[in-house]
Amino acid sequence: MSVIILGIESSCDDTSAAVFKDDVILSNIVANQDVHKAYGGVVPELASRAHQQNIIPVVEKAIKDAGIERDEVDAVAFTRGPGLMGSLLVGTSFAKGFALANDLPLIEVNHLHAHVLAHFIKEDEHDTDQPEFPFLCLLVSGGNSQIIVVRDHLDMEIIGQTIDDAAGEAFDKCAKIMGLPYPGGPLIDKLAKEGNAEAFQFSKPKIKDYDYSFSGLKTSVLYFLRDELKNNPDFIEENKADICASLQKTIIDILMDKVVKAAKETGITQVALAGGVSANSGLRNRLTELAKEKNWRTFIPKFSYTTDNAAMIAINGYHKYLKKEFIGQDAAPFARTEF
Numbered sequence: 001m002s003v004i005i006l007g008i009e010s011s012c013d014d015t016s017a018a019v020f021k022d023d024v025i026l027s028n029i030v031a032n033q034d035v036h037k038a039y040g041g042v043v044p045e046l047a048s049r050a051h052q053q054n055i056i057p058v059v060e061k062a063i064k065d066a067g068i069e070r071d072e073v074d075a076v077a078f079t080r081g082p083g084l085m086g087s088l089l090v091g092t093s094f095a096k097g098f099a100l101a102n103d104l105p106l107i108e109v110n111h112l113h114a115h116v117l118a119h120f121i122k123e124d125e126h127d128t129d130q131p132e133f134p135f136l137c138l139l140v141s142g143g144n145s146q147i148i149v150v151r152d153h154l155d156m157e158i159i160g161q162t163i164d165d166a167a168g169e170a171f172d173k174c175a176k177i178m179g180l181p182y183p184g185g186p187l188i189d190k191l192a193k194e195g196n197a198e199a200f201q202f203s204k205p206k207i208k209d210y211d212y213s214f215s216g217l218k219t220s221v222l223y224f225l226r227d228e229l230k231n232n233p234d235f236i237e238e239n240k241a242d243i244c245a246s247l248q249k250t251i252i253d254i255l256m257d258k259v260v261k262a263a264k265e266t267g268i269t270q271v272a273l274a275g276g277v278s279a280n281s282g283l284r285n286r287l288t289e290l291a292k293e294k295n296w297r298t299f300i301p302k303f304s305y306t307t308d309n310a311a312m313i314a315i316n317g318y319h320k321y322l323k324k325e326f327i328g329q330d331a332a333p334f335a336r337t338e339f
Contacts, residue, residue, distance in 0.1 A: 003321055006073045006098070007314025008059070010091030011083025011111045012142075013047045015054035018310035019066035019073075023318055024122045026066035028304070028311040029058050040182045041172070048086030055094050062310070073104060075326075077317020080108040081334035082143075088333035096329055105326040107317040110337060114312040115139055115274040116150055118305040121315050131299050136268050138259050140283070141275035142168035142185075145212045145255065147262050150272075153319040159266075160210025160258055167251055168277045170214035174221045174247055178236055188244045189280050195245030200224070202250045210258045217250060248282045256286055263294065272299040279306040 002021050009016040013036055018028040031054040036042045063070055078095035081088055099106045116137050120130050131150070139146045145167045147160035165173070168185060175184020203220035205213040225243075228235040236243065263271060273287060284300050291298040305311055320326075 003318060004068060004072050004074045005107075005314045005317045005321060006059070006062070006076050007109075007310035007312075007317055008055075008076065008078040008091045008095045009111075009114075009308055009310040009313045010051045010055065010087050011079045011081070012087060012308055013042045013050070014308045015051050015058050015091075016308065016310035016313075017055075017059040017062035018314045019062050019068060020311075020314040020318055023120060023315060024125055024127075025311050025314075026068070027062045028309055029062045029065065030307075030309055031058050037182055040176060042084070044084045044086050047084055048090055051087050051090035055090055059094070059098070070102065073102065075099075075105045075107055075317065075321050077107040077109050077313050077320070079111050079114070079313055080327075080331060082111055082337045083333075083335065085333060085335045088335070092331070092333045096331075100329060105321075106329070106331065107320045107325065108327045108331055109313045109316045109320070111308075111313075112139060112144060112146070112337070113154075113156060114316045115141065116148060116156060116272075117153060117316045117319070118274055118301045118309075118312040119272055119299050120153065120319075121305060121311050129299075131270050131272050131297075134268055135270035135272055135299075136259065136262055136266070137272045137274050138255060138278075139274045140167045140255060140277035142166060142172065142277075144275065145214070147210050147258060149266065149268070153316075154323070154325075159262060160212065162212040162214060163207065165214040165218060167212070167214060167255060168275075170217055170251055171248075171277070173218050177218075177222055177225060178240070178243065185277065185280065188248055189282060191241045191244035192248040192282060193245075195241030195243070197245040197249035199239070199242035200246040202247060204250060204254055210262050212254065212258065214251070214254070217254070221247060248280070252280075252283050252286050255283065256290065260290065260294070263296065269295065270297045270299070272301075274301060274306075276307045279303050
């Protein structure tokens with residue numbers, strides 16, 4: 001018998017709902033919030049208010065687009081954390097209410113686990129391009145940079161992670177230093193295509209094992225631009241593409257050097273990307289190049305599943321449903337987690 005899962009995602013500034021029939025996606029609706037651009041970053045209070053406005057119409061559209069009725073849903077999966085507490089409260093409260101009103105089981109989902117499982121979303125029953133276990137996953141987003149050994153859908157181990165800023169933060173903070181609008185990561189990616197990646201050299205911290213650090217890179221860029229602007233006030237504008245290309249290359253070098261090390265030392269030759277920064281074209285191209293060089297089998301998510309979305313919540317919920325991993329109405333969201 002087929003299982004219908006409704007997924008709810010509200011961890012940051014995107015309100016999303018998705019409907020799955022087993023592991024096949026029927027709908028995935030995302031409502032973005034443009035209000036934060038004026039502030040150079042996500043404002044938590046504004047985000048939670050926007051979620052309150054968006055959650056009901058987003059869920060209604062997801063159910064309608066899926067071609068099902070509300071009483072056909074078998075379980076509700078929701079992001080319990082990590083994320084912004086106010087935003088999580090909206091999604092958690094709605095999921096509880098929907099489940100209670102329709103006498104459905106609740107399934108909590110870890111937002112980071114869900115990013116990894118985005119690789120198992122099927123767009124039709126014949127979609128079989130999925131990683132085999134075990135595989136390595138480089139999870140890169142605004143708040144997280146991690147190397148994960150994935151042994152099963154619900155069995156994952158972090159073997160390396162950032163000790164300070166994440167890769168996404170490095171992109172956005174350096175973009176802000178350059179005077180670029182928020183979010184800076186996609187704009188740096190766009191400008192980098194027009195620049196020389198070898199034009200400038202930035203700091204690459206030496207961190208033990210598979211861990212990362214990006215705070216030193218941010219400081220390196222800050223001091224470099226400060227010194228150059230003293231000599232030429234138009235330095236950033238005249239060299240914007242080269243700065244972006246050099247910065248992007250540095251971040252990708254830092255990320256992929258540790259992945260190469262992890263693959264070699266674990267003997268795992270299947271490597272996947274996940275998280276918002278996995279949409280970066282330079283990172284995708286580098287993984288493709290390394291796949292040829294190292295004889296890896298690689299997996300890159302579709303753009304629609306890289307940023308925060310409920311499809312990844314629903315697919316995680318589906319695999320938890322199969323194991324009857326339900327949670328009670330007393331579940332509270334959490335802002336941080338050890339994974």
